Structure formats: C-alpha cells, structure tokens
Amino acid sequence: MSNGLENTIIAYFDGELSDADSAELLHLTSVSPEIRTLFREHEMLRDLAQESTRSAMVSPEVESSLFSRIEALAKNPVREKATLVFSRRTAVLGALALILISGSLGYVIPKFFSDGSQKLAVSSQAKENMLQAAITPNIISSQQTENFGTKNISNPISALSSSKHSGSISEAPRTQGPLEKEHDAFTVINNANMPDVLEHIVSETPITKSNTKIQPTVLRFADIKSEIEREKYSPFDRKEQHLESRSLFEASLQTSSGFTYPADAAPIKPFAEQRLSIAYHITENDLIGFRLGSGLYQQLGNVTRTFDNGAELLSRSIETKRSFSEELYFSHLAPIFFAGNLLLEFSVGGGFIPNGFTLDVEAGIRIPFSESFMFGAAFALSRVHSNALSSSAVLVSENSNSKPVMLDAVDIHNTLNGRLHYGIIYRF
Amino acid sequence: MKIFIAFFILLGAISAVGCNAIVDPSPQTMQPVTHIEDYYLPLKSVGTSYAYCRKSSYGADTVWMTMHGNDASGLMLGNQACYATDMSSQANQYLNNYYYAMNDSEAFTLGKVSCGNHDKYWLDLKTPLMVGQTWKFKNANGSYYIESFYTAKVSRRGVQMKMPDGKIYDDVAEVIYTSKSDSTVKWFARGVGLIYSTSTNPDFDFGDEMRLVGQK
Numbered sequence: 001m002s003n004g005l006e007n008t009i010i011a012y013f014d015g016e017l018s019d020a021d022s023a024e025l026l027h028l029t030s031v032s033p034e035i036r037t038l039f040r041e042h043e044m045l046r047d048l049a050q051e052s053t054r055s056a057m058v059s060p061e062v063e064s065s066l067f068s069r070i071e072a073l074a075k076n077p078v079r080e081k082a083t084l085v086f087s088r089r090t091a092v093l094g095a096l097a098l099i100l101i102s103g104s105l106g107y108v109i110p111k112f113f114s115d116g117s118q119k120l121a122v123s124s125q126a127k128e129n130m131l132q133a134a135i136t137p138n139i140i141s142s143q144q145t146e147n148f149g150t151k152n153i154s155n156p157i158s159a160l161s162s163s164k165h166s167g168s169i170s171e172a173p174r175t176q177g178p179l180e181k182e183h184d185a186f187t188v189i190n191n192a193n194m195p196d197v198l199e200h201i202v203s204e205t206p207i208t209k210s211n212t213k214i215q216p217t218v219l220r221f222a223d224i225k226s227e228i229e230r231e232k233y234s235p236f237d238r239k240e241q242h243l244e245s246r247s248l249f250e251a252s253l254q255t256s257s258g259f260t261y262p263a264d265a266a267p268i269k270p271f272a273e274q275r276l277s278i279a280y281h282i283t284e285n286d287l288i289g290f291r292l293g294s295g296l297y298q299q300l301g302n303v304t305r306t307f308d309n310g311a312e313l314l315s316r317s318i319e320t321k322r323s324f325s326e327e328l329y330f331s332h333l334a335p336i337f338f339a340g341n342l343l344l345e346f347s348v349g350g351g352f353i354p355n356g357f358t359l360d361v362e363a364g365i366r367i368p369f370s371e372s373f374m375f376g377a378a379f380a381l382s383r384v385h386s387n388a389l390s391s392s393a394v395l396v397s398e399n400s401n402s403k404p405v406m407l408d409a410v411d412i413h414n415t416l417n418g419r420l421h422y423g424i425i426y427r428f
Numbered sequence: 429m430k431i432f433i434a435f436f437i438l439l440g441a442i443s444a445v446g447c448n449a450i451v452d453p454s455p456q457t458m459q460p461v462t463h464i465e466d467y468y469l470p471l472k473s474v475g476t477s478y479a480y481c482r483k484s485s486y487g488a489d490t491v492w493m494t495m496h497g498n499d500a501s502g503l504m505l506g507n508q509a510c511y512a513t514d515m516s517s518q519a520n521q522y523l524n525n526y527y528y529a530m531n532d533s534e535a536f537t538l539g540k541v542s543c544g545n546h547d548k549y550w551l552d553l554k555t556p557l558m559v560g561q562t563w564k565f566k567n568a569n570g571s572y573y574i575e576s577f578y579t580a581k582v583s584r585r586g587v588q589m590k591m592p593d594g595k596i597y598d599d600v601a602e603v604i605y606t607s608k609s610d611s612t613v614k615w616f617a618r619g620v621g622l623i624y625s626t627s628t629n630p631d632f633d634f635g636d637e638m639r640l641v642g643q644k
Binding site: 405 | 450451452453454583584587588589590591592596600602604613615623624626637639
C-alpha cells in the first residue's frame with residue numbers, strides 16, 4: 001500500500017499521473033495526515049534533488065530530455081529545436097538568483113499571512129492551481145493564475161480544456177461572492193513562495209469531494225522558452241552598453257614603436273617615443289584634442305663643409321632626430337561588443353615639428369577596464385614634411401668664387417612614419 | 429558607418445600613394461656605368477671645342493681642345509680606336525696634337541706623341557664606374573726613364589658640382605689617381621666629360637689645376 005502510494009506520488013510529481021488520479025491523490029493528501037506527511041517528504045526530496053542538480057553542468061542529453069518532457073506535459077506535438085547555450089556560470093547564477101528570490105519570498109509571504117487578520121478561504125480550484133504552481137515555479141504568469149483562481153469550479157475540466165485550445169482561460173465566467181476574496185488573495189500568493197503557501201493551505205483548508213475534479217495547469221512552452229532564452233550567451237551577442245559618461249575630458253599617455261619610409265636607420269624600437277594627449281569630448285563618441293609628443297623623425301641634417309681633393313665639399317644626410325611635436329587631432333569612437341565592451345577609434349590630426357609638419361591618420365581600439373581607465377592601442381600613419389632647403393637650393397645659394405663646390409647630399413623631404421601607439425587613457 | 433568608410437578610403441589612399449607621391453623616393457643605389465663614353469670627352473664629335481682654364485707654376489692660361497674625331501692614321505696596340513685633338517693656348521698660340529683612346533669599357537689619355545705604338549698611357553676611366561671601383565696603370569709621363577704606378581679609385585658618383593662661374597653640373601664622378609710621389613684628381617660630368625682636375629705632379633700636362641670654362 002505504502003509503496004503503491006509512493007509510486008503514485010512520484011508519478012504525480014513526474015507528471016505521469018492522469019487527471020483523475022491526480023485529483024484523487026490530492027484529495028487523499030488533504031484528508032489523511034499520514035499521506036500528507038508522505039507527500040511532503042517526497043516533495044522535499046524532489047526539491048533537494050533539484051537543488052543538487054542546479055549546480056551541476058547540464059548535459060545536452062539531459063537538456064533534450066527535459067524539453068521532451070516539458071513538451072509532453074504541454075501536449076505540444078511540435079517543438080522548436082533547442083539551440084540555446086547554457087554555461088556553467090549561467091546555471092550557477094540562475095540558481096543563485098532563484099535561491100535569493102525564493103529566500104526572499106519565503107521570508108515575506110509567511111509574514112504576510114501571519115499578519116493578515118482574515119483567514120484565507122481559497123477554493124479548492126485555487127489550491128489545485130497553487131499545487132501546480134509549486135511544481136512549476138516561475139512559469140505561470142500572473143494573468144493565467146489570476147484567471148485560474150476565478151474559474152467556475154462546477155466544470156473545471158471543460159474550462160481547462162478550453163484554455164488548452166485558446167492558450168488563455170480568461171474567457172471563463174467569473175463566479176461572484178467569496179471567490180472574489182480568494183482571487184485577491186491568490187493574486188498576491190502567486191508572487192509568493194509557492195511551497196510554503198501550499199503547505200499552509202493544505203494543512204489548514206479541507207478539500208471537499210465536490211471540488212476534487214481538478215486538472216493540472218497547462219504549461220505554456222512559450223513561457224518556458226522566454227525564460228530560458230535569457231540564459232543564452234554568446235561572445236558575439238551585442239549586449240546593452242553602459243558607456244555613457246559624464247566625464248568630458250580625457251588624458252592619455254602612450255608610447256610607440258614603428259618604422260619610417262624611406263628609412264636609413266634602424267626601426268624605431270619599443271618605448272622609443274612618448275606622447276601625452278588631452279582631449280575634450282564634443283559628444284560621447286567624438287573628441288578633439290591636443291597632443292604633445294617626443295618622437296624620432298628622420299629629417300635632413302645640417303650642411304657640413306670640408307675641403308676635399310682640391311674642391312670644397314658640402315655634405316648633408318638624412319638623420320634620425322628626436323623632436324617634440326605639437327598636434328591637434330579629432331577622434332571618433334565607435335562602440336562595439338566582442339566578449340566585452342570595446343571602442344574602435346579613428347583619428348585624423350596634424351601638427352608641427354621643428355622645421356616641418358606632420359599629417360596623421362590613425363585607427364585603434366580601446367579596452368575599458370574601469371569606469372575611468374582604458375587601455376588604448378592604435379596604428380598611425382604620419383606624413384612628415386621637412387622644410388629644409390633642397391639640394392639645388394643649397395648649391396645655388398653657395399658662393400663659389402674661386403673653387404668649384406661639390407654637394408654630396410640626399411634630398412628627402414617627405415617621409416612616412418608608421419607607428420603602433422599603446423598606453424593608458426584616463427577619462428575625467 | 430560613413431566615418432568608417434571615409435577613414436578607410438583615406439587610409440587606403442595614403443597607403444597606395446604613400447610610397448610615391450606623398451613620400452619622396454628612397455635614394456637608390458647608383459647603377460654601375462657600363463658605357464664609359466657617357467662620362468668622357470666627346471671625342472667622336474668632330475669640331476666640338478672645350479675651353480679650359482689652366483693654372484700651373486708658370487701662370488694661368490686658357491687652353492682650347494678641339495675634337496678631330498677618329499685618327500685614321502693612328503695605330504695602336506690591339507687596334508684600338510684613337511682620337512685626336514689639338515690643344516692650343518691663347519697665351520702663346522702653341523698648338524699641339526693630343527691623343528686619346530676610348531671604347532665602351534675604357535677611356536685613356538695617350539698624350540701628345542701619337543697613337544702609334546704608345547703603351548704609356550693614363551687610364552682615365554674604366555667600367556664598371558661605381559663608387560669604390562679601382563684600377564691600376566703605369567705611366568711614364570713622356571719619359572722613357574721614369575715610370576710611375578698609379579692606382580685610380582672612384583671616390584664619388586652622382587654628386588653635384590658648382591663651378592666658379594655658377595654653372596652646375598649634375599651627376600659628377602670623382603676619380604682619384606695616386607702614386608708614390610703625387611696625386612691627381614679628375615671630375616667627369618655625365619654627358620660632358622672632364623670638367624675639373626687638380627694635380628700635385630709638376631710635370632702634369634694639365635697643370636696644377638684645369639677647369640672647364642666654356643664649350644662651343
């Protein structure tokens with residue numbers, strides 16, 4: 001007898017019990033303290049089992065099986081293919097959230113009931129709904145349960161049947177009188193800790209034979225899907241970004257390395273150049289700024305003069321010189337999401353170096369690692385122009401009254417600098 | 429989106445033309461000269477005259493060198509072409525023939541004797557003409573008793589030279605000839621020939637210094 005009853009209870013929790021058998025079981029539970037105790041024990045065991053599985057990784061097979069069972073409950077012959085991605089972190093976070101919500105509600109609802117002066121008189125139909133809600137927490141919407149609580153209990157099966165076809169039972173006729181109170185109470189209860197409520201109701205409210213024809217509530221797959229989709233996670237998903245900042249200024253300190261074309265010197269080594277930038281945000285993603293740099297530029301050197309083999313020789317070569325530069329620049333930031341919030345940065349600028357000027361285009365990326373600090377890396381191409389005299393101009397200006405003058409010099413006035421800048425950006 | 433497109437167009441444009449239009453070309457390594465006539469006197473151009481200002485311990489004068497072309501009567505070892513010029517000094521009206529030999533790879537001064545059977549020459553240029561290139565020759569400078577060995581070296585090429593009269597020659601090659609006792613330097617401009625020379629040899633035919641001052 002006991003084993004048979006336990007099997008019935010297990011089948012009930014597994015959703016394998018028929019409507020009639022479910023009603024019979026609930027009736028027995030309500031009238032027999034022994035059966036009620038057994039029912040509670042199985043309920044607790046089931047809760048414990050669920051708790052233990054929440055912290056475990058859900059395998060695809062188990063997930064698929066779960067969906068199959070949910071479909072079976074929903075009697076939905078066609079199920080959309082599950083393409084959702086669960087991660088262990090999501091599962092853990094979901095479990096923690098559920099625990100917190102459950103804990104909060106479990107604390108609030110009993111207080112609510114204990115403080116209430118009016119004894120709850122919930123109809124058996126409402127109890128059935130709550131029982132079902134306890135089995136499937138967070139699935140039934142308040143609209144469903146609100147209407148469910150006012151269902152005409154004279155023909156609950158027909159009402160539930162209609163709800164299956166329509167997806168809603170709101171068209172069911174409302175009964176008057178005491179049920180209005182039940183409805184109000186249940187509306188509150190719906191947001192409470194269902195197992196506690198269930199225990200409260202089962203222990204204090206007798207269920208009569210006249211209202212034992214109760215159907216388990218219909219699970220709506222759409223509701224389940226909508227809940228689960230929130231768990232979907234992919235590094236390619238664009239998440240809501242919270243990059244708006246009230247800070248209008250930013251400062252950055254960067255260093256760089258790179259190359260120069262045409263080059264007559266070794267490549268610019270890492271950390272060889274530094275630049276300090278101060279910028280003002282015209283908009284959140286557009287900024288204009290001033291940049292002070294200490295860089296290595298290949299420029300024409302000074303003309304040297306020697307007397308060689310009976311002729312005066314003038315020499316000039318291109319040299320790598322460290323010079324300060326002053327530049328103005330405009331940048332546009334484009335927020336993107338890839339495994340985190342990032343910013344693409346595109347800049348144009350120009351400025352002066354000693355005896356020359358530069359024109360720059362730059363593209364890079366910013367990686368925020370706090371509200372105010374970002375790591376920035378960008379590749380810049382700069383055209384560096386030198387205002388030095390051309391070789392012909394040097395020779396023309398030379399006075400050669402008695403001896404020929406020879407000029408051995410290169411004539412490169414425009415070079416292209418490629419630099420990889422990287423450093424810290426602080427917004428304030 | 430528009431700013432992305434504009435930026436990448438700008439970046440692409442700079443990358444595409446950066447090595448040519450925006451940036452000055454790299455000074456390319458000078459290609460060796462394999463056709464020596466480009467840097468030597470216009471010996472084949474009959475009638476062309478060069479005026480040189482010559483300075484020596486005896487003073488300064490102007491020497492005219494007129495090209496007479498290939499010397500048909502000249503005979504040289506190896507049947508090389510011989511070219512004759514006459515050199516006249518306006519100071520003393522002295523007229524003397526002067527002979528040169530030239531082919532694609534070598535150009536040398538034969539002196540004022542003749543083309544025939546003359547192996548005591550001054551090898552002015554030799555291919556490949558490039559900086560660092562050296563060659564050796566021996567020279568008696570007209571004497572049958574003294575013989576000097578010279579080493580020639582191309583010390584510069586592609587430089588510009590401005591003469592005292594203001595004329596600028598591009599692509600000038602500088603060759604230094606050294607021996608135990610003296611040193612001579614000659615500058616040859618592409619398309620012109622000898623434009624300037626200096627020597628520490630007191631018996632050098634072209635004096636201590638000779639500089640091109642005119643052409644006709």
